[in-house]
Amino acid sequence: MASSSSSSLSRVVVKSSDNNLFVVNKKVASQSQLLKQCIDNMEEKGTNDVILIPLSNVTSNILTLVLEYCEKHADFADDDNNNQELKQWDHEFLKKFDYATLNSLTMAADYMVTKSLLNLCCQFIADSIKDLTVQQIRQIFDIKNDFTPQEEADIKNENAWAFR
């Protein structure tokens, strides 16, 4: 195996916050700008070693999901962005999660600079809020009401239109 001529890496190892290791091929990792940047930096230095990228903010549960997304999107990387099959897959992918998971996934996508996943999560959450009543949102998202009665009356008054 004389591959000394090439300083390009084929795989990287990513470490989750709970210390699990994930071997990720470069094309998949490149879906995340954060990972891509690390790879590019190492390649510039000309290293041939497998590099380890620790992600202190992402648990292995969530990292598995992000990587599942990246893997699928890497397969379609050469297609145009409007691929219907991929869109359908995206929708099915997010549909499975409860809000807590979706929330963590959104933050991980933001942290790992996976822009398309971040946009997707935000749009999904926005769509699920649309047209719900305040009570429904409170219930679904498990949000406590911390207003005083006076504050609540004021805010409802200001936004009377929104509560029609």
Place this chain on the structure above:
Amino acid sequence: MDSDKRLKPCIANNRNDRIQDDRFSNLPDELLIRILSLLPTKDAAAACTLSNGLRHVLPKITALDIDTSPISFCLKCPDRIEQFPFFVTFVDTVLQAHQSQYLTKFRLKVGVDFRERHYQGCNPRRGGCPRSCYPELTPIQINKWITFPLTYVGLRELELCIPVKEPGDSHQLPSEIFTCETLEVLKLDVDLRFDQASTLPSLSLPNLKVLELFAYLNSDDGFLWRLISSCPILEDLTVIAHWNRLQYINVSSPSLRRLHINMCRDDDCDDPPNTDLVLINTPNLEHISYLDVLALGYSISNMEFLITAKIHPKRVLKNESHEVSRQQFLKLIRPLSHVQHLVLRGSSSMLLGFVEVMDHLPVFQNLKHLELDYTLNYWDKVLLAFLKCSPVLETLAFPQGLVSFAVPESYYCEPLDCEISQTTIPPCCRNYLKRIIVELCVGNKREIDLVQFLLRHALVLEKLIMFRIQQFAVVDRVVLENILQNLPRASITCSIEVQDLTF
């Protein structure tokens, strides 16, 4: 599908993730802002009344999308108008509280849109809604709302739908809109005056890609055409306008890909005057839709990349001979010769229905789909000419029928037979023509003769489908189907169907 989009409720037994008391508002502000900016502002505002943690996020969102719906300012539902003051308070509160330095999108829709106002009963002239059903807004109020987004950094999308009860000179569209350098999408559906804007010495929309304009335009000062020329990367242009007096159309844009023009005149009911000149210089256009009365002159650039064209001359030229109208119409369609999908409507059949038409049509090298729509005339002469000029035609459709049911057959003196017998077989019939669709078929002799001609010569035809309207058909469905089935045809595998339509 809707229920799919809904999130599952958070169940606290999900042990793997840390259980948080207040999950939604625990997202970092930056992400909350991102999410809430994707919502209609009304929903964002409602979500922000959930807790103190969320309340401070609303002023930081970077897109405002405010819409009066479900208020429709219609006297039929007067109770809804009473809600309008709440709407005004809401808009004022949101705008006043806005803190973000950036505003990427601003959409404000007050009342029903142009199409609905003018074509679905809200047009005072048609005896629908009187104008009093439009919202009460002072020019100052409107101006305050419209100029608001223009004071922020990074405005990319501006969409305004603001009908005015009694448009006057003081209802001016702020001219700053037309010098907003960050703007990429501009959609205006307003009754406001353009006078102030049109006095601007220079317009500058260097990033504008999409321009949609639904408006009343008064003057012939060329503002609109100047505006188009000042958008160097404009790709998509829609102008649906009512003009007091329209003398010329001048669309010049090398970057333009889509062009949709629909001109109405305020004096539509009384015969409007002819347009003097139409200049269209858009060499890279892919889609064109043109609906207007015919003009006295056309200067149209060749469009090599054209994919679809819909051409609808509303009327032949007024006070001019038929020959002049015809010459101008040919000048309009000749530059479209690269088109792949062509729809001709309105007076097209009348304008092209002359004996030597064949010699005047261009060769449509790429035309695969041809729709000959709305006939006050038989399409037959034009049809044969078009078949000859369209060597690769695959689909031929007659959305309003092949012959007119409104005109008695005896009206036409020239017999079809001799004409057909003298004609050579168009090349597209040999190798390409696969589908023929005739909606509103009548079943009279002329129609059947034409169908027979097509069946006899279309070697690779796969499907002939005819839709019959019971009220107007002269032949019973089964009888018609039998007649058609028994016609000699060149393509044995071609399926023939007659379907009934009822109003």
